[in-house]
Amino acid sequence: MKQPRVPSRCLLLLLLTLAACRGAGLSSHPIEIPTSRVIVSFGCFESQRIAYEELRQQFEALHPNTQIERVSLDSLPDTAPVEGRYPDDVWQRWVAAADTLAMSPDWDATKQGLLRDLTPFVQADPAFAPDDFSAGVFESLQW
Numbered sequence: 001m002k003q004p005r006v007p008s009r010c011l012l013l014l015l016l017t018l019a020a021c022r023g024a025g026l027s028s029h030p031i032e033i034p035t036s037r038v039i040v041s042f043g044c045f046e047s048q049r050i051a052y053e054e055l056r057q058q059f060e061a062l063h064p065n066t067q068i069e070r071v072s073l074d075s076l077p078d079t080a081p082v083e084g085r086y087p088d089d090v091w092q093r094w095v096a097a098a099d100t101l102a103m104s105p106d107w108d109a110t111k112q113g114l115l116r117d118l119t120p121f122v123q124a125d126p127a128f129a130p131d132d133f134s135a136g137v138f139e140s141l142q143w
Helices: 010-022 046-062 090-097 107-111 119-124
Strands: 038-044 066-072
Touching: 038 046, 038 090, 046 066, 090 107
Parallel strands: 038 066
Antiparallel strands: none
8 A cells, every 4th residue: 555645635534523523513412512621633644744733723723622632643653664565454553543534535444444424423514515625525535
């Protein structure tokens, strides 16, 4: 497996995941806003760190009880490519290391049940608008 490219489309996965974490509109029950700090871990490669730093700061400003803790996917043991291929269990290691990932969805990870279907969260959020994304991005991340 080649090292995954992280185009701006991956931002959709991050945004959908972070939107799911915020909890707004997910049920008809009153939403309990946490009074203590919530920590959400976010995995990305070192080469992506700077690109996501401003987004992290903006998210934390909008959600002061939430702290985004970055996890370097490059530093995880036994996940480096060998002879140009990632280990067969690399997705399991990545998803075990962080709550959310900046990663293009992968069919193998999907078949292994390692990616969460965010459709119920998207459907339950009246503020979610697929048109907020560049043409085709939202549809390209659906199977």
